Amino acid sequence: MRTLSAPLLTKIGAGLEITELTLDPPKAEEVLVKMTASGVCHSCLHAMDGTHGGMPLPLVLGDEGAGVVEEVGSSVNEVKVGDHVVISWAPNCGRCKFCVSGRPVLCHRGAPAGHLPDGSTRFHRGGRPVYHFGPATYSPYTVVHSSAAIPIRRDLPLDLAAMIGCAVATGVGAVVNTSGARLGDSIAVFGCGGVGLNAVQGASLVGAHPVVAVDLNDDRLDLASQLGATHRVRADSPDSLEQLMEISDGGFDVTILAVGATRAFDQAWEATGRGGTCVIVGRTPDGERTEFNPQTIHTGERRLVGSIYGSVRPSLDFPKFADLVAEGALELEAMVTNRYAIEQINEAFADLAGGRLARGLIVF
Numbered sequence: 001m002r003t004l005s006a007p008l009l010t011k012i013g014a015g016l017e018i019t020e021l022t023l024d025p026p027k028a029e030e031v032l033v034k035m036t037a038s039g040v041c042h043s044c045l046h047a048m049d050g051t052h053g054g055m056p057l058p059l060v061l062g063d064e065g066a067g068v069v070e071e072v073g074s075s076v077n078e079v080k081v082g083d084h085v086v087i088s089w090a091p092n093c094g095r096c097k098f099c100v101s102g103r104p105v106l107c108h109r110g111a112p113a114g115h116l117p118d119g120s121t122r123f124h125r126g127g128r129p130v131y132h133f134g135p136a137t138y139s140p141y142t143v144v145h146s147s148a149a150i151p152i153r154r155d156l157p158l159d160l161a162a163m164i165g166c167a168v169a170t171g172v173g174a175v176v177n178t179s180g181a182r183l184g185d186s187i188a189v190f191g192c193g194g195v196g197l198n199a200v201q202g203a204s205l206v207g208a209h210p211v212v213a214v215d216l217n218d219d220r221l222d223l224a225s226q227l228g229a230t231h232r233v234r235a236d237s238p239d240s241l242e243q244l245m246e247i248s249d250g251g252f253d254v255t256i257l258a259v260g261a262t263r264a265f266d267q268a269w270e271a272t273g274r275g276g277t278c279v280i281v282g283r284t285p286d287g288e289r290t291e292f293n294p295q296t297i298h299t300g301e302r303r304l305v306g307s308i309y310g311s312v313r314p315s316l317d318f319p320k321f322a323d324l325v326a327e328g329a330l331e332l333e334a335m336v337t338n339r340y341a342i343e344q345i346n347e348a349f350a351d352l353a354g355g356r357l358a359r360g361l362i363v364f
């Protein structure tokens, strides 16, 4: 058992408090990781502010991270002490119909909310359980199931590699895995935060043209242009739909909704062309609804599809993403707006909530 200090969510809407906790050693199928860096992600913000409910408290947040393996359980073979690993927030069983058919992010046997796959927690405080928000990467050390610690090449800076575990997987994966986009397709990305900027990069990787960034913020649109967007549209301009229709010559082959906003969904769906595919990546607030005309699916053979975690297969895709970063085909450093110490975590989330971050990184 190890004693450590980690930021803890004890009350919705109250911010995080650095608190002393204990961490049990890894069980047979688990891995102890010393964290190097962790991304400041909207999913954590939404758990903190209650936009997305359903998690037990107290909770250690953090769904995007990378680090070095410190200890492995007795039946772990594929990960070794000293390996550089990107953390996946979707552990999987490797045996169910989803796992064996290449869709491990849909695995039913991953982990119950707040727990490791065996249904218990490794964090405790005063003898009582402290829950894991997925891999709980804001703790300086964390224990994850071995399917959630993916070894990558060692020559990649581990702080940047952290982003592979959520923003890159979700954004690049939505385009290259989920959407089925092909060379020359027109793609519009709605929302240019960490996930959307990676979707823009995914669109460039598949050879899409035009690649249109849509956002409310000029700085993020500048960054999208730098990362491969050929056009930009302000989502709040009164003629945004007309602009999108003109650039795409009547509607896009692929629209990527990389923001959890219902209004943005309406806009993305309207901009999806005949035969096109609209991919919902961002999670809208609990309880929100929208309506649309089913004829728009039928007559134009449009497809409306969901993408969770970019439909990735972490053990295959993460090392590949690491190669693309190392070879310069995927740019990560440009997306890092700020690096923070763990003590500044509330400041980091205030910056994220205020729209000031493409990506923030907590560096341990």
Ligand SMILES: [Zn+2]
Pocket: 041, 042, 043, 044, 063, 064, 166, 167
């Ligand atoms: Zn995330």
Ligand SMILES: [Zn+2]
Pocket: 092, 093, 094, 095, 096, 097, 098, 099, 104, 107, 108, 109, 110
């Ligand atoms: Zn499974």
